Amino acid sequence: MVSEASAIDNASGVPADTLVPPSDDERTAQPRDMFMVWGGVNVAVTNLAVGALGIALGLSFLDCVLVFLIGGAIGALTLAACVLQGQRTGAPVMVNSRPAFGRIGSRLFGGLLFLMSAGWFGVNSFFGVTAARSIAEHLGLPTGRGTDVILLVLIVIGQLVIAIFGFELIRRFERVALAGMTTCLVLIAAFAANGHIDWGLAATVSGIDRFGMMVLLITALGVGWALSWTPWAHDMGRYIKSGASQRATFWWAWAGMWLMAFITFTISAAVATKVGAHFDVGVTVSAVMPRGIAVVVLIVMTLGLISANVVPLFSGGLALISAQIRIERRVGTCLTALVGIGIPIGGLFQESFGTTFDSWMLGLLTWIAPWFAITMVDFFVIHRGHYTTADLYPERTGNWAAGAPGMVAWAVGFGVSWAFANTPIYASPLMTEYVGGADFSFWVGALVAVAIYYPWRMRLRRLPAPAL
Numbered sequence: 001m002v003s004e005a006s007a008i009d010n011a012s013g014v015p016a017d018t019l020v021p022p023s024d025d026e027r028t029a030q031p032r033d034m035f036m037v038w039g040g041v042n043v044a045v046t047n048l049a050v051g052a053l054g055i056a057l058g059l060s061f062l063d064c065v066l067v068f069l070i071g072g073a074i075g076a077l078t079l080a081a082c083v084l085q086g087q088r089t090g091a092p093v094m095v096n097s098r099p100a101f102g103r104i105g106s107r108l109f110g111g112l113l114f115l116m117s118a119g120w121f122g123v124n125s126f127f128g129v130t131a132a133r134s135i136a137e138h139l140g141l142p143t144g145r146g147t148d149v150i151l152l153v154l155i156v157i158g159q160l161v162i163a164i165f166g167f168e169l170i171r172r173f174e175r176v177a178l179a180g181m182t183t184c185l186v187l188i189a190a191f192a193a194n195g196h197i198d199w200g201l202a203a204t205v206s207g208i209d210r211f212g213m214m215v216l217l218i219t220a221l222g223v224g225w226a227l228s229w230t231p232w233a234h235d236m237g238r239y240i241k242s243g244a245s246q247r248a249t250f251w252w253a254w255a256g257m258w259l260m261a262f263i264t265f266t267i268s269a270a271v272a273t274k275v276g277a278h279f280d281v282g283v284t285v286s287a288v289m290p291r292g293i294a295v296v297v298l299i300v301m302t303l304g305l306i307s308a309n310v311v312p313l314f315s316g317g318l319a320l321i322s323a324q325i326r327i328e329r330r331v332g333t334c335l336t337a338l339v340g341i342g343i344p345i346g347g348l349f350q351e352s353f354g355t356t357f358d359s360w361m362l363g364l365l366t367w368i369a370p371w372f373a374i375t376m377v378d379f380f381v382i383h384r385g386h387y388t389t390a391d392l393y394p395e396r397t398g399n400w401a402a403g404a405p406g407m408v409a410w411a412v413g414f415g416v417s418w419a420f421a422n423t424p425i426y427a428s429p430l431m432t433e434y435v436g437g438a439d440f441s442f443w444v445g446a447l448v449a450v451a452i453y454y455p456w457r458m459r460l461r462r463l464p465a466p467a468l
Contacts, residue, residue: 019321020393021090022239029240031248034083036175037236038256041229041311043181043264045127045281045301048188051268052284053221055276057213058205061198064269067214068262071222076258078223078372082230083253084246085379086237089387093234093315094322097371099391100378100453101410102403109371110323113231116364117316118336121159122343124309127281128155129344131302134282138295148348152341155302159309160337164330178260184297189267192288198273205436212436216422219439221265224365226257227442230372232315313337363425369442370413370449374406377450382457405456413449417441 021027054064082093089096094113097106132151137143203210218224233253240249268284275287281301286294317332325332379385394402421441422431431438 019092019095019318024242027090027239027241031240031244031252034236034240034249034253035256036178037311038079038083038229038253039260040175040178040181040256042257042260043178043185044124045131046124047261047264048185048268048284048301049127049130049281050221051265052272052276054213054217054269055201055272057217058203059210059213059217060203061201061269061273063203063210063214064217065266067217067222068265068269071218072226072258072262072265075223075226076254076261077226078376079226079230079233079257080250080254081376081380082233082372083237083240084250085375086234087240087242087244087246087249088385089234089392090238090242091234091387091392092238092318092322093231094319095392096234096379096387097375098394098403099383099387100374100403100457101406103394105403105407107323110319110321112367113319114316114323114332114336115339116231116368117312117319118340119343119364120312120340121309121316121337122340122347124312125152125155125159125341126344126347128152128302128309129348130283131281131285131298134280134286135295135298135302137282138286138291138298145348149345152344152348156337156341159313160334164333180300182260184300185264185267187293187297188271188285188288191290191293192267192271196274196288197270199270201273208436210436212422212431212438215435215438215440219365219442224442225261227368227372228364229257229311231368232311235315235318236311363423365442366417366421366445367410367414369417369446370410373413373446373450374409374453377454378406378457381454382461405453405460409449409453409456412452413445413447416448417445420444 051064051068054067055061059067085096086093094106094110097109101109129148129152132155133143133148136147136151141147205213237249237253271284271288275284282298285298285301289297313333313336316336317327317329320327320332320335321329327335379387383391418426418441419428419430420439420443421428422437422439423441427437431440
């Protein structure tokens with residue numbers, strides 16, 4: 001498979017070594033490593049900040065816990081399925097998209113994934129700066145916009161170094177980061193429990209409005225949080241040993257995504273019951289811990305930011321390559337950081353970053369949900385969990401018809417989803433007036449896309465196969 005695919009991709013001018021399956025010598029990861037990787041991205045400053053979103057929406061503490069517990073468990077199944085697909089095919093995400101969207105269509109999604117990777121890098125970096133800023137304040141260092149920019153530059157450099165060196169260093173770093181960040185979370189929870197949590201905090205909204213806010217939180221931080229990580233899951237799963245237990249791969253990935261996200265989000269919401277939803281990790285930590293311990297915790301958590309950001313940085317370069325841009329992955333990683341750095345810089349001049357984050361999460365899910373639904377149905381249902389070399393590396397690169405069912409289904413699902421969206425970018429009157437401000441966008445987008453794609457693709461499979 002590797003030799004044939006290499007010849008095809010080299011002929012099209014794309015660096016093949018990053019698109020074809022890694023060699024057996026490179027596939028060194030064990031299923032349990034997926035717990036480290038996906039647990040590592042969730043014990044991050046971003047999660048500790050945005051877990052307070054439910055409290056800001058007016059929900060009770062119990063409402064938030066139920067969303068993170070049940071919604072998160074369901075959402076983690078989506079990520080685990082993508083990790084499993086990556087292990088089976090050994091191919092990066094947008095190569096795995098070719099059978100459903102065609103080679104040209106997957107190039108377009110490669111561009112979207114690059115922008116999404118840059119965006120996540122920027123969002124996570126902003127929350128890292130808020131933690132680093134509090135460290136500077138505790139140490140008596142000068143504060144202000146200039147200091148914030150210097151801290152941002154240092155954080156970006158640290159992330160780039162690890163992401164550039166690739167999966168093996170990412171895997172090793174995630175192990176250390178998970179241990180350090182988990183220790184910090186335990187300390188924060190212990191201090192917060194000493195009078196800094198209102199366990200019985202009641203909701204400030206009721207009836208249909210409460211229902212709407214719970215659905216909105218499920219979309220943003222329940223099911224939607226794990227779903228937002230699915231495009232990168234393939235790129236991590238492809239390094240798991242091909243002969244390793246697929247069942248173990250699935251459940252280790254699920255556990256890492258769900259368990260650590262649940263713990264971090266819950267701690268964030270708990271602290272916010274008294275401290276308030278500041279979306280600033282420095283404020284959150286400093287409010288519940290003595291100054292000396294807070295500084296140490298914030299230092300570890302700022303370094304731990306790297307665990308969340310190296311995954312999108314690593315995949316950002318692969319996304320450009322899968323879009324058939326002739327570039328080395330390391331250069332693509334640097335471009336991902338360059339494009340995304342505008343987000344934290346802009347965020348430093350905002351009074352509240354919460355609205356920006358809300359727009360970001362709910363907006364990106366409108367394109368991910370139909371894409372995810374189509375790729376999963378194509379791989380696990382239509383192709384019964386197996387792609388051939390011809391599926392992944394078609395010889396013809398310029399045939400739009402090959403990806404027509406997928407592209408049309410995605411476009412319709414994406415378009416329809418906005419009629420059920422409630423974001424700061426666009427709020428559908430249907431959502432705001434009748435269901436208390438809920439957001440059903442990604443649910444509807446996914447269902448519509450599958451309803452169009454599945455019968456169309458199955459009909460084509462019964463006909464003589466067209467040349468791809």
